[in-house]
Each structure stands twice: as structure tokens, then as C-alpha cells.
Amino acid sequence: MNISGLQKLSLVDFPRKMAATVFTGGCNLRCPFCHNALLVTAPADEREHYETQEVLDFLASRKGLLDGVVLSGGEPLLQEEVGEFAAAAKAMGYVVKLDTNGCFPGRLCALLDAGNIDYVAMDIKNSLSNYPTTVGIPGFDVSGVRESAAILMKGRVDYEFRTTLVRELHTEEDLMYIAHWLNGANRYCLQNFVDSGGLIQSGLHGFSPGEMHAFAETVRPYFANVSLRGVD
Numbered sequence: 058m059n060i061s062g063l064q065k066l067s068l069v070d071f072p073r074k075m076a077a078t079v080f081t082g083g084c085n086l087r088c089p090f091c092h093n094a095l096l097v098t099a100p101a102d103e104r105e106h107y108e109t110q111e112v113l114d115f116l117a118s119r120k121g122l123l124d125g126v127v128l129s130g131g132e133p134l135l136q137e138e139v140g141e142f143a144a145a146a147k148a149m150g151y152v153v154k155l156d157t158n159g160c161f162p163g164r165l166c167a168l169l170d171a172g173n174i175d176y177v178a179m180d181i182k183n184s185l186s187n188y189p190t191t192v193g194i195p196g197f198d199v200s201g202v203r204e205s206a207a208i209l210m211k212g213r214v215d216y217e218f219r220t221t222l223v224r225e226l227h228t229e230e231d232l233m234y235i236a237h238w239l240n241g242a243n244r245y246c247l248q249n250f251v252d253s254g255g256l257i258q259s260g261l262h263g264f265s266p267g268e269m270h271a272f273a274e275t276v277r278p279y280f281a282n283v284s285l286r287g288v289d
């Protein structure tokens with residue numbers, strides 16, 4: 058598997074779990090606010106690289122100390138071996154979380170069918186009409202995203218939807234669109250954009266804490282649970 062990063066301990070990437078986070082290299086999208094820009098835009102031979110066995114050995118050495126493994130990126134579903142990797146982590150007794158942009162519903166389904174994924178966090182980039190701008194791909198086809206969201210809402214595994222809110226890309230109308238689209242979903246998390254440097258595009262801004270709380274109240278009636286991240 059193409060692994061470009063490993064966080065050996067994370068307390069925030071997997072709800073209520075101590076986890077290791079595995080970052081796969083490469084992504085099919087070019088979100089201007091991507092904070093893993095190097096994982097996405099750098100040629101494969103210029104990215105940091107971990108051997109799959111090296112990461113599996115690390116996970117084996119942490120059995121009983123960590124609860125979970127997060128498969129993040131980049132876009133993990135671009136990796137053909139992601140199912141095998143999830144199975145290996147599961148066989149070690151870990152709970153496994155997948156972070157995905159939702160573009161590959163067939164691969165998502167196959168992973169769920171195999172039974173080695175316990176939790177999925179899917180990005181909802183924006184209202185569907187604003188997806189092309191928000192993912193940096195002119196003419197982007199949203200059908201895969203719609204299908205992935207519908208698969209998760211069937212509730213085969215625990216899941217959350219999440220949106221990173223950027224002042225230059227998101228409005229209250231976008232959030233209302235998303236709320237109606239995903240009405241009834243388990244969890245919706247609003248993350249405030251923070252400029253951590255190394256983005257795909259510069260000149261972007263987040264929202265104030267007051268604005269973020271107001272957005273949360275706007276969508277709260279439509280979801281079982283709404284939470285904020287990156288907000289004081």
C-alpha cells in the first residue's frame with residue numbers, strides 16, 4: 058500500500074479511541090483548503106514512504122496499548138490493498154476507521170461487505186452544486202458522493218458526515234442544502250477551517266466561533282447528533 062505518513066498515537070482521529078493513523082498518499086480531488094497538500098500534490102517518489110509491513114509490524118507491537126487504526130489520506134480508497142490492510146489490522150484486534158471523500162461507492166461497499174471497517178467518516182464537501190469549486194475539479198461528477206452517502210445512511214456501520222467550513226466556499230444556504238440532503242443521518246460534524254500552512258490554495262479563512270455555533274444550530278434539527286471541531 059502507498060503509505061506516506063503514520064501518526065503513532067492520536068486521541069482525536071477516532072471518536073473515544075486511542076488510535077494510530079495511517080496516511081495513504083494521493084487523492085483524486087484538489088480541495089483548495091486541503092491541509093495534507095503534500096500527500097495529494099507531490100509526485101509519489103517525492104513523498105515520505107513507509108513499507109506496509111513496517112506499519113503492520115508497528116501495529117502488532119502496539120496490540121493492547123492502542124484501540125484502533127484510522128485509514129486516512131489522501132484518499133485511502135485509491136489504494137487497491139486497503140481491504141487487505143484493514144483485514145490485517147482487524148485480525149490484530151483493532152477497531153478500524155476509514156476516512157473517505159466518498160468518491161468510490163463500489164470500493165466502499167466492498168470494504169463494508171468484508172466486515173473489516175467499524176466506523177466511516179465521510180467528507181461532505183459542500184452543497185452538490187458547489188462541489189466542483191470546493192473539490193477543485195471543474196465539472197466534477199457528484200454521483201459517487203451521493204451514492205456513498207446513501208450507502209452509509211443505511212447504517213451498516215457506525216458513521217459520521219463532516220464538513221470543513223471555509224468562509225470563501227460555504228454559506229448558510231449550503232448548510233441548509235446539506236441538512237435536507239442528509240436529513241436523519243447519525244452524526245454531522247462541522248469543522249472550522251484553520252490555515253495550517255502548506256495548503257493547495259492560499260487566502261482562505263475560517264469562521265468565528267459565534268458563526269460556527271450558529272451554523273450548528275441551523276443544522277441541529279436534521280441530525281441525531283451535531284458537533285463542532287476546531288471551535289473554542
Ligand code: SF4
Nearest residue numbers: 084086088091131158
Ligand atoms: S479529499 Fe481530502 S485529501 Fe483529497 S484533496 Fe480534498 S481534503 Fe485533501
